[in-house]
Amino acid sequence: MQPVHNPQRIVVVGAGFGGMQAAQSLAHSGAEVCLIDRHNYNTFVPLLYQVAAAQLEPESIAYPLRTVLRRAPRTRFLMAEVQRIDFEHQVVETDKAVISYDYLVMATGSQTQFLGVPGAEDFAFPLQTLDHAIALRNHILQRFEQVVQEHDPVQRQQLLTFVIVGGGPTGVEMAGTLVELKRSLRHDYPTLNWSQMRIVLVQSGDNLLVNLPNRLGHYTTRKLRQLGINVYFKTRVRRVTEQAVEFSDGSTLPTGTVVWAAGLEAALPDVTAPLTTARKHKLKVRPTLQLIDHDNVYAIGDLAYTQQHGKPLAGVAPEALQQGVAVAHNLRRQLRGKSPKPFSYFNKGRLAIIGVYAGVGKIGPFLLTGFLPWLLWLSVHLVYLPGFRNRLMVLLNWLQGYIRGDRAIRIILSSNSAKDRIQLSKHKTPISS
Amino acid sequence: MQPVHNPQRIVVVGAGFGGMQAAQSLAHSGAEVCLIDRHNYNTFVPLLYQVAAAQLEPESIAYPLRTVLRRAPRTRFLMAEVQRIDFEHQVVETDKAVISYDYLVMATGSQTQFLGVPGAEDFAFPLQTLDHAIALRNHILQRFEQVVQEHDPVQRQQLLTFVIVGGGPTGVEMAGTLVELKRSLRHDYPTLNWSQMRIVLVQSGDNLLVNLPNRLGHYTTRKLRQLGINVYFKTRVRRVTEQAVEFSDGSTLPTGTVVWAAGLEAALPDVTAPLTTARKHKLKVRPTLQLIDHDNVYAIGDLAYTQQHGKPLAGVAPEALQQGVAVAHNLRRQLRGKSPKPFSYFNKGRLAIIGVYAGVGKIGPFLLTGFLPWLLWLSVHLVYLPGFRNRLMVLLNWLQGYIRGDRAIRIILSSNSAKDRIQLSKHKTPISS
Structure with a gap:
């Protein structure tokens, strides 16, 4: 399975809509892909409220990530909690292992913001x-x-x-x-x-x-x-x-x-160098979804602050999915020495x-x-x-x-x-x- | 809903195979029935191993007890932990309420016995x-x-x-x-x-x-x-x-x-007076499934020690189910002033x-x-x-x-x-x- 030349490694952090889509779209890119998530499944968030209301089994809206990746032989999955991202040494530190990357996709989504309300x-x-x-x-x-x-x-x-x-x-x-x-x-x-x-x-x-x-x-x-x-x-x-x-x-x-x-805020992992953020800790990205300060790092989904026609995106699943596809496309271009293209959301x-x-x-x-x-x-x-x-x-x-x-x-x-x-x-x- | 004469109250403790069957079979007996269990569902124990092996959703082998009792208007369900049974005052003490009974069916099943093995x-x-x-x-x-x-x-x-x-x-x-x-x-x-x-x-x-x-x-x-x-x-x-x-x-x-x-042992609740037990804390019962010392108390399922043709029963679900039916039958007889009949297990x-x-x-x-x-x-x-x-x-x-x-x-x-x-x-x- 080891190719003659050293393959580039792409690490995707977070397996929500955006991260899972990015990993899937990168399946046959030639790069070695590592998908990291704290859970071994993807959660179909829009139906969570039906689990809470005793209408659906939890298992029905969870999909094992290793099943998603079965058809992607050069992609592996790591179940781990991300602790810190070191942009200088290009490594993702987790509670299980330290993973080096050539390219990084940050897709850690959002977390509940209690707005400082006591209790x-x-x-x-x-x-x-x-x-x-x-x-x-x-x-x-x-x-x-x-x-x-x-x-x-x-x-x-x-x-x-x-x-x-x-x-x-x-x-x-x-x-x-x-x-x-x-x-x-x-x-x-x-x-x-x-x-x-x-x-x-x-x-x-x-x-x-x-x-x-x-x-x-x-x-x-x-x-x-x-x-x-x-x-x-x-x-x-x-x-x-x-x-x-x-x-x-x-x-x-x-x-x-x-x-x-x-209220939600971006679930930004600890990073070694300060990043340019917008409201709710979201990461500012270029139109290509690359970070402002790092050519080889992308941010998508709820973690990224993106605008379309001068207005911020709403933070819904189709945006993250389309960004996952776009980021995979841009990474393939970068791997071939081409420059990434701007992302544009198609609102159905x-x-x-x-x-x-x-x-x-x-x-x-x-x-x-x-x-x-x-x-x-x-x-x-x-x-x-x-x-x-x-x-x-x-x-x-x-x-x-x-x-x-x-x-x-x-x-x-x-x-x-x-x-x-x-x-x-x-x-x-x-x-x- | 209140009848002219005071109805007798039957309390069933435990909603496993035996207890749930007893409560169902008592539905139209004229008595007021109260079914008590710590869970709000019946567990289909034979398929537990398939839940453990990631083959079945937990919800698929659990059945809400209130659904079981929908067609039994004079039966109510109490989700509670039984703490003590007082035979003298004829009450079941739980962490939620104290329930008095005229007749009692004990069906609390078995629990794991670690045989004193350290760790x-x-x-x-x-x-x-x-x-x-x-x-x-x-x-x-x-x-x-x-x-x-x-x-x-x-x-x-x-x-x-x-x-x-x-x-x-x-x-x-x-x-x-x-x-x-x-x-x-x-x-x-x-x-x-x-x-x-x-x-x-x-x-x-x-x-x-x-x-x-x-x-x-x-x-x-x-x-x-x-x-x-x-x-x-x-x-x-x-x-x-x-x-x-x-x-x-x-x-x-x-x-x-x-x-x-x-190894399993009977899950015998705390009782105020000592009861006659056999091996593994199982309660000795008469052929009618009544306790040796109490005419108005029955024990069934894994909690009871019963013999057939001189050999103890094996502790399987069909035995508990048949005992649930038998105990309901005997209770109906007792309510009408007749004497209970001996239980006989039909092994299919x-x-x-x-x-x-x-x-x-x-x-x-x-x-x-x-x-x-x-x-x-x-x-x-x-x-x-x-x-x-x-x-x-x-x-x-x-x-x-x-x-x-x-x-x-x-x-x-x-x-x-x-x-x-x-x-x-x-x-x-x-x-x-």
């Missing part, structure tokens, strides 16, 4: 990884088991209050899917007073889904309110405790569950799902609302989900969920995070005697 | 619950990721050595499925020297599957040895450490994974799966070996698996696994047990520079 990191649930989704699922299902054992009406109200912070796509999806979850759990808890269940969506601005045209945000707000969700605008969360959230107007809402869907449209058979979208000049964008959202994500088996599993779950109104994955696994163990009330109540 | 509890993996299976899956898959990063041949051999303690059905299944896993992982680790992988099955006696006729144990031994598994007879494990197992003959085998499939046959298209079985006077009992084992368990959706999911996974030789669920989720975090080697090796 948020300790008591609110982020939704960025599969582990987050499983922890949130366990927590939500546990709340219903607790509420049927609770006799104090105040405590019951607290357990049945779900607060979602952030009115972007994740916040809207979570709010909508909780309504769906409520409907399917009704059969399981016939004695529960479901009118007590309260879903609150908190947004700092005055509209939802601000990356889409205003009209779609207004539709989304109306739709969520019709579904019984309280949408609070111009409200910030000032503090999160085990028992409540405090809002910027000074009011306090007792709640047992806070989902944190407000934007969709967002609300839930309960409604969504919104913008395709070309057309604004869509209601059932059609909902169906389109599901279809597009089913097509893009990696792996035939996963697609089949997800489709079967959706047929059961959306047609029969049932969801089968209501399993509370043992806690895999300290947050699971938080209990609102620990006193014993004889529920009957 | 076994800390370093060996039991396989009794869904959490165990997930922890073992994470651990096994992690081993392969570690071995490709390891350059020391001694450490590699250790990481690729899998020791299974116990030659009963679970031990045999685990040994066989590791061979299947090895075959499907080959595509994923093309550079790995698979001939180094070593599977060792340790048995204290001189045959495997001792609850079946000797000839079937001999066939199983030959089959496992053909598959390259080392079967050690008349060997006991004296100590388990992070790095090795020590055998009774004084020898030490370096290993990174020890599966503990040796016994099957055990080895893996790699082989199994063994005894049906009536016929001993079966090879492909037929393998197929029968899978078919029977598919039919008995609760829930149409789960059956479909399992069937699809089996088709992919047994026909295409692939298994898709090779996902290492974050550790949910301290054992996952054990690392054999922590030094950094530059894997290339």
Whole structure:
């Protein structure tokens, strides 16, 4: 397998949409490729909220990276945590090994930003990884088991209050899917007073889904309110405790569950030399996606700050995928001694799902609302989900969920995070005697 | 919903095969039934080893108990940990509530017995619950990721050595499925020297599957040895450490994974008055399955010591299921003022799966070996698996696994047990520079 001349080595750090795509597109480039990720699977992030809402198995939206790379014989995978990148010596230091590179693709994505809100990191649930989704699922299902054992009406109200912070796509999806979850759990808890269940969506601005045209945000707000969700605008969360959230107007809402869907920042690894960054720690890149200061280093996806027509890109999956392809293309050019070409994003449209058979979208000049964008959202994500088996599993779950109104994955696994163990009330109540 | 006369209350503790069946069979008995379990799902224990071997999603073999009870309007479910049973005051004390009963069915099953072997509890993996299976899956898959990063041949051999303690059905299944896993992982680790992988099955006696006729144990031994598994007879494990197992003959085998499939004991809850027990803390019961000392308390499944034709029952699922039906029948008789009837087990046959298209079985006077009992084992368990959706999911996974030789669920989720975090080697090796 060893070629006569020394092959160039390309290291790709991060196996999200951008990094995985880059590694795949580099398969037959002649270079030796090393893909590094802390997990041995790619997470299909758009469907995380469905794992959190007990609609999909975690395994259905995770795809083993070694399977992705089976058809790329000169690419290897390293499961490791990146600790530092040394641009001078051209090495990536991980907890498992030190990997040298000739070219580097940085694709480490984003991480939850708690915006300095006290208690948020300790008591609110982020939704960025599969582990987050499983922890949130366990927590939500546990709340219903607790509420049927609770006799104090105040405590019951607290357990049945779900607060979602952030009115972007994740916040809207979570709010909508909780309504769906409520409907399917009704059969399981016939004695529960479901009118007590309260879903609150908190947004700092005055509209939802601000990356889409205003009209779609207004539709989304109306739709969520019709579904019984309280949408609070111009409200910030000032503090999160085990028992409540405090809002910027000074009011306090007792709640047992806070989902944190407000704000992401670039997950920039430690580097030896300072890099030029833009807002939210994103790396400034040239139009070719190369770093400002390093010809042989690229940054893509949520880690990179890129503009198109003078406006920053929105941070969605198609952008990262197209950047993955572009960066592979540019690397092939560099390997042949040619200069890289500027990246240009081709926007096929934007969709967002609300839930309960409604969504919104913008395709070309057309604004869509209601059932059609909902169906389109599901279809597009089913097509893009990696792996035939996963697609089949997800489709079967959706047929059961959306047609029969049932969801089968209501399993509370043992806690895999300290947050699971938080209990609102620990006193014993004889529920009957 | 409240009847004119006060209904009798039956409490069922434990929702395994026996307890869940008892609760279901009591659905329209006129009594108020309360089913208590620490989990909100029933675990289909026979398929746990397939979860551990990355062949099935955990959710596919777990069935939500509230779904089971949907058609039983007078039965309620309490997710709680039983702390003590007070026979005098007729109450079950849990961590959530104190429940009084008129009649009690004890069905708390069995738990792993580490037989006093030092280190076994800390370093060996039991396989009794869904959490165990997930922890073992994470651990096994992690081993392969570690071995490709390891350059020391001694450490590699250790990481690729899998020791299974116990030659009963679970031990045999685990040994066989590791061979299947090895075959499907080959595509994923093309550079790995698979001939180094070593599977060792340790048995204290001189045959495997001792609850079946000797000839079937001999066939199983030959089959496992053909598959390259080392079967050690008349060997006991004296100590388990992070790095090795020590055998009774004084020898030490370096290993990174020890599966503990040796020995179960009854999981008897704390009780206020001493009960008459047989071997392994099992409760002695009358032929009617009532406790010796309490007319209104029954014990079934692995918790009960029952004999048929002078021999103790084997502790398999069909026994527990039939006892669940029988106990419900006897309770209905008691509610009507009649006396309970003796339980008699109807043995339809016994099957055990080895893996790699082989199994063994005894049906009536016929001993079966090879492909037929393998197929029968899978078919029977598919039919008995609760829930149409789960059956479909399992069937699809089996088709992919047994026909295409692939298994898709090779996902290492974050550790949910301290054992996952054990690392054999922590030094950094530059894997290339």
